[in-house]
Amino acid sequence: MRSTTRRRRHFALVGILAGAMLLTTVPSSAAGTGAGGPGLGDPYFPDDGNSGYDVADYDVRVAYDPDHPDHLTGDTTVTATATARLDRFHLDLEGFEVDSVTIDGTPARSFSRSGAHELLITPARRIAKGAKFAVRVRYSGKPVGKSWHRLPDGAANVTGEPHSATAWYPANDHPSDKATLRLTATVPEAWTVIGNGRPGRTTSSGHGQKTYRWYEDKPLATYVSTIAIDKFTVHTSKLADGTPVVNAYSPGTVIDPQAEALLPEIIDFLASKFGPYPFSSAGFIVVNGDPAAPRGGAALETQSRPTYIGGAVFDSSLVHEYTHQWFGNSVSFTDWRDGCLAECVAQYANQLWDEKSGADLDTGFYPGMIEQSRQDPDFWSVKLYDPGAGRELHSALYFKGSMMMHALRRTIGDAAFFGTLRQWQREHRYGNASWPQFEALAKKVSARPDLSAFFDAWVHGTTVPEDKYLYPGSLGALAPANSR
Template sequence: MRSKLLVSAATAATLLLAVPAAAATPNPGATPTPGAPGAGDPYYPSYGDGGYRVTHYDLRLKYQPATDQLEGTATLLATATQDLSSFDLDLALNVSEVLVNGHPAKFTVGDVHKLAVTPQQPLARGSRATVVVRYAGVPSTVSTYGFDAWLRTPDGAVIADEPEAAWWWFPSNDHPTDKATFDISVLVPDGTQVISNGVLTSQSSKLGWTRYEWRQNKPEATYLATLAIGKYDISTGTSPSGIPVLNAYSPDLGDNADSARASVERTGELVDWLAGYFGPYPFDSVGGYVPNVPTHYALETQGRVFYSPAQFAHGANPSVVVHELAHQWYGDSVSLQRWSDIWLNEGFATYAQWLWSEHEGEGTAQQLADYVYSSHPAEDAFWSVKPGDPGADNQFDAAVYDRGALAIQVLRTTIGDEAFFKLLKAWPAEHRYGNGTIAQFQALAEQLSGKQLDGVFQTWLYTPSKPVLPAAGVKAQAAPAEPRSWQQIKSAQQH
């Protein structure tokens, strides 16, 4: 697990940006202080750091599939948000060196994923800094808070998890409010492939090693960065509107191989269909990959969705593809401001599946809402989870998805289709590449509809009991039939 990364002085020099000396001078009269230990999220108070923001990550990695040995040099372009004496990075691997603006910095390992860095000179508020971290380790042996996010495959590894994944492979300010662009360069033995977010800008081989260079030029939350290393069958093309599509499949998916391909190969069709509801697709490429892993979840890794083979164990499942692609607008382009806003991600991705069900004639959004409401009696714990603030332990509870989508259907019937479908496009347009809160979403809904919606949001998102039905909207039925789309919709809720 302990390994020193050897990087030439010339290579290190090319990774550093010149920063004026004055940039490291604190503001007159100010006393530099450490960055806040965390980004301020009540669900995950230790995640991230409050003293700086990252604009870009440049990751140069070397990986050995046979041993799971990962070596890396990460260059972060950061801006201090206060007069900063020290700051934290989130990383669970072993660090051999840290440079700040080209000078060696002191560093200590604190919490299970915290690297405390003290530069030689404090950083002034508003100044830009270049932080270089050299690190190494065997990610599959790293466990934090009792879980592992790095997944080994028969021929390599995959990283895709939520709400945290970055710690296992690069240092970061790990919170969705600090989004950045990415360049990811990975060196692997010849015959091994590397898949990541964005666009493949270069592939070259030398002396038995192949380097893959991926670029994500749109802001991305750290947990949405993904990496898949191994052997894949790759297909490329474009959507009907011209969006580049890249999909990849492990060659050893067994009985799930054909159903996975029959689902994920519809990505181009489905992303264009969703654009009709949510507006223009926000990224430069789209696609998904299906590695040979034993997990049961899918994840909306930005522009390159991760799917578990188990998602397709019962046949083709375009509904889960719709769910993850909907996240490209609701969750990826517009990311949550804090993890309690998870309804803005999962409620709307689930509702996209309801719209797809309606499109396919397998149950209307109203029929699905009726079914969800009637399937859970008042005493069911389902109603005790508040989709608008479910708590960290219930962040991915079924209620966040199903009651969350039910709340959206109630909102739709309250404000009417004209305002509702304007709202679906207005939200990702107004907050494109940024972050948003439920309160901001409510304000936009009120602005577009001309209606006061406190009662709707409070009742359906924040009341820990079964709401009374509004006069118009969901219909009370004793036992409505299960819509044909229901089982496929539920399969997207595995985390």
């Protein structure tokens, strides 16, 4: 995600993260009791997600009337495979009254709420390890949580990180458990629903309501799922290969034909660097922000269709959020320590886009960032991998991170640098991977096992890298005279 302003410089903070081995293995203590436990043990958010099962699909059905914004009705089926014997298990859901829970059509023996977001479910019959099962949860009430955004005139939008899904449907809320998503949403006829993935059939009830359907057929991390409900102006088109493009604008936002025309070029450019575009649809959603919020806005890489809140769409933010479709969405991180896998690359993509237009990154971007670092005594103080709990969105991932990517490129050369990015996508497409795996791949592709020292200085260090790592290759011309 990135904040948007009317400046085109790419040094501004862009927030919100976008991982290798699934963390759905049940802890040994839970395995002994037949209980899937709350929390997957993420180092930063230990209560996020749940152990004991692996989700394959979410079938989310909601009904919402903007004239009654304090009430949403939901009916979600979670299809999963047990990774342990389950006498009970958890789902994550904020707020709402849970009306009923069934497993494979049979009512649960019991269900109850625990903590801020846990729904504890005891099935009527034990679920065997390896068994596929479907949990249907019916719920209703007032949407709560920081990611449910009330927009002007009763409109609504769900975006947020690290949590957003639990504000509107029950989920295994951790990026390591990715799943496909089907959305069916019923609203009054004057309103429109936009979601992830490709649009399906829209039907009218004949009683003043319409039902919209959206299908994300590639696995997604729960925090990049979205729903937006407004009186949208919707523009549709196709990419050259026939991929549908859906762009939606809330009333009062700027309709931007230039951004729409630029999007296919940006996707083609990024595909030339990273590999084929990974999803079956594209586009963006532009929604009004909170009128009381500061000027400007924010953006989030909601899968296949980034969301822009309270601001216009600019080429830099399109490049950034669309880079996340590869880095963060198609290949997601393993846990929240891995944010550099998404943000360091996405921010550097802005520099690549500038370079395409003729910018010299060695003489423009890089020395500009060196000068910025001199003005900020804390510039180098945060690690890029494992920056610390509460700092997973730290500006270091954008400022220091984009510098690191350029220094890595100058250290190993263009062939190895872009070869690493493309191979990363091929090896982990639609899955999860970790930053240590990225380091290992860069060493392998570049045939440079000595890169450990580079990564120690840039990624794991908290001080200015030595000049040999700060000014590698063609950047050596920038080094102070006494260090050459």
